[in-house]
Structures are given as C-alpha cells and as structure tokens.
Amino acid sequence: MGMTSPSQRVLRATSNGVLLLVLVAFALPLVWLLLASVDTSATLSVKWPEAFTLDNFTTVLTPDLAFVPLANSLVISLGCALLTVAAAVLAAYPLSRYRMRINKPFLYGVLFGTCLPVTAMMVPVYSLFVWLNLIDSVPGTILFLAASSLPMAIYMAKNFMDSVPITLEEAAWVDGASMLKTLTTIVIPLMRPGLAVVFIFVFIGAWGNFFVPFVLLLSPDRQPAAVTIFSFFGQYGSVAYGQLAAFSLLYSVPVLALYVLVSRSLGGASALAGAVKG
C-alpha cells in the first residue's frame, strides 16, 4: 500500500460508486431468478419470498419435466463435444506439425467459419435437413452442432498443440512410430489441459444452444432442456414463474460450474475470451 493522494481517493470513491450502480443493474435480473425459484407465489418482479421453500424444485424434478430433457441435453452436448474434440485434434496435428501447401487456405477457411453467423443459417439448415431426412434426428443435430463449433475448436486445438515441444515426437519418429501413434501416445497426453478447455468450451456452447435444437428437433421426448424450458413457459408460463425459475437454475448449474472450473484452472475469467484471440 503506497501513499494515496487526495485525487486518487476521489477517483477510487467515484469508481466504487459507479461500479456499485452497475452492479445493481446487472444483478437484479439474476436475483429475480434466485428468489423466484424458492418462492411458490413468485411474480415477474423481484420480491422477498414469504417463505423459503424448495417446493418449486421438487415439483419440476420429475422424469417428464426435468430428467428426460436434461438427459437429452447431456447426450447432445457430450456427443457434440466428443466429436468436435476428436475431429479438431486430428485436424490440428498436421496443421501444427507439417508445412503443407493446404495449411494456409485451410486455416483461413476455418477462421472464416468461426465468424459465420450460424443463427442466420438456420432456415437453409432446416431445408437441407428435410432433404437429408435428418429432421427430428438427435445424431443429425449433434453433427450440425459439432460442425458449427469445429472451426473455433480447430483453432484452439492448433494453438494449444503449437505450444507442445516437438523434440519428443522427433525421438518417436526416429524409432519409427506412426503419425497416429505419436499423436495418441505423446502429443495428446501432453496437451490434456488444453483439450479439456476445448471440450468444456464446446460442451457449454452445445448445452446452452436453444435455436438449433428448437428448429431441428420436433418430438418433445427428444428435445433438450433449453427447448422444453421454452415450451414450459408457453404452457404454464403465466402461472408458474417459480417453477420456471427453478428449472432454469437446475439447467444452468452445470454450465456455471464448468465455467468456474475452466477459469480457475487457467487463472482468471479471461480464459475463454483469450481463447477467442481478443
């Protein structure tokens, strides 16, 4: 602690004051979510519950309302993340290790893909899926989600792989190990933390995605939680805000937990933003 001049103290007080105002504005919608979830007579406005109760949670924790949609979310997000990471690591290896003529155009294409407004594409994606007979198909949805998160994943995986030193692989090559063997036994174990980041990044994206499954999956028993929350709102929305908030929280917890995990392990919340090359 150094000496603080009067002007610095004024600056400090102003900063604190302004930030506290911003804090209130940003926190209120989230506080509503928390308070409404423990209030059976919740309204749309923030209010202190008359009695704290977990009734909302017990009401929505039934197979139909919560478990099946959450399981669907898990299947879709896990499938998407596994597929994406596998394809991204395979693609990142030659991009990172060999100087090939297609590296540059491929990386430009990938970079271009990260910028593509996927939301804007959902109408043509729908008609393409009708033509491919993949509407209402969970594997189809997984494939599309994987493809749309792949450009960013390849970019991240390549950056992580570039930081793995090549000397160990050279030794393996001398011993006659194949490319796939070098990749699986040397490179992947060394970049495991990086791969975990890519995996979680893709998983969070797929778990939170609403529009893609909303357009591509039609049967309620195949829809992930994001879509059933929306239909729940349409059916009971005007009466059961508390239940809606409780379900929303249950659905959000995994994403928040994974985010904390990633930002802790990489030191600071800027991990994900940094991965986007800010």
Next chain:
Amino acid sequence: MTTTIPSPAVPGTPVRGGRPPRTRGPGATARRSATRALPLLPAVVLLGVFLLGPVIWSFYGSLTDASLTGSAAQGASFVGFDNYLELFSDPDFPKSVLLTLVFLVASAIVGQNVLGLALALLMRSAHRVVRALVGTFVVTAWVLPEIVASFAAYAFFNDTGTLNSMLGLVGIDGPNWLFNLPMVSVILANIWRGTAFSMLVYSAALHDVPQEITESAEVDGARGWQRLVFITLPMIRRSITTNLMLTTLQTLSVFTLIFVMTGGGPGTESSTLPILAYQEAFQFSQLGFGTAIATILLVVGALFSFVYIRALRPEVD
C-alpha cells in the same frame, strides 16, 4: 496407418526400408503429403456437409419458391431473383434492415464496447471486493444459457416486472417496456447479456499497457482523460478493432433474446433480420423468402469476417 510411414520433419533422419530420402520420386512426395493431410479428413467432411452445405443450399434455395405447405412443398421450382425482388418491395424488409442496424450500433458498437471499456477502466481503481462482485455478476449474465438469460431479461422488462416495480418505488409509473418500447428493451437486454465479453477483452488489453508510459505522462502533467485518449486508447487500438468486429458479428446473429422477449413484436416492431427470416420461413411458410433473408445475412456476415480476418492476418501467416 501401419503401411505408410510419415516422414520425419527433420531432414537426414533414417527412414525404415533403407531407402535414402533424397531419391524418392514425385509420386512418393505426393503420397506423403496425402498421408500427412489424411487427419484433416473428418473435419473437412463435417465442415463441408454441415457448414458449407447449408451456405450453398442457402444461395440455391433463395432462388426457388420452396415452402413448407401447399403445392410448392412437393417440388420447388426455380424462380430466379423473384424472392429478392419481392423482398425489396416488401415494407417489412427495409424496416427490418433498419432495426438490425439500430440494434447493432446501439447494443454492440456503442453499448457493449463503451460499457465494457468503462467497466475495465473503473475496475482498475476500484476496491477489491467491488471489483470481484461486479466481475462475477457481469460474467454470469454472459455465461448463463441464452434461454435462461432471455427469461431473466423478459421478467425484468415485463410490465409487472422488476424494472417497473423499482421505478414505482421512486414514484415513476414505468411504461410497458416490451410492448411500447420493444427495441429499447432488447437493446438494453443485449447490453446486459454481452458486455462481459468486451469487459474481459479490454481488461486483458489494459493489463498489457506498460505502466511506465502512463506514469511518465502523468509526470508531464497529462490529465486523466488526456492519458486515456492520447495514450491508453491508441495503445489498445488493436483490441478495440478486434472486439468491435467480434461483438458486431455476435450481435448480428442474436435470435433467442429477441424471440423470447418480444417475439419480434408487437407486429414487426422489433423483428431484426434473423427474426424476420424465422417468421417468414416457419410462421408464414415462405421458405424461399426466409432463405433469401438468410443469404443476405450470410453475405453481410462474410463481409464483416473478411475485414476482420484481414486485420488478423499476421497471426495466421
């Protein structure tokens, strides 16, 4: 994988089979590059079918009269640029373009960027606890799944929601935000939702500005705002450009937030282009029409990406 040996990147390493590396013909070189490029295949197939496919399909579909119901649902026929001509003569389309521009400028370019930069700057001189609290809530709004964030925003701006009951506390009879001021509501909600990204980018950028430079400017008598405008901002201009492009691209494809809060309504008062494309295709069964809007959005997104990638070029090469 066992029959072909990927040649080492280091010249002069022994190759199994006793062949000296130098004498291999052009066929072997081609085979070697093909083997090396083989791991790209799964990614290329996925991207080709499910990302490039819809893009091509979009350009083609926008030239047909495809629809979800009726006679055109069976076999779509080629109609040339009719969809585009119709689009430009439909009053909803120019209005939607204008709304999209307003949404982009107000919520991304001005709102998220200015607020994100302001938060990043203020947090440097704030108390540790305040900094941590602000960081947590701002980032939570960004990390939450989009459908949950959209509902929280819907409840906040609803006629009987938190905002109006807060205004009621100080004696103001708040308007029905979602109905009478739909664009203001979705713009504010998108600022709430997306500022974290800009804040994180700018915090990282400010962290990299060497302190000696601002300190020496202070010694030379530069005031706070002068240091900001003439020293700090020029030093982080690369981050500013990058961030402006990224937030613009992200905001261009915002759908869920507006869809949940106002549904594009009342009428088409808050239908930005992604919402209009959805409404035309799925609510009015005009697939070709919706596809034409999607194609225009893709082209606009591509132009933005092009500028962005040119700015990033040194990092790829």
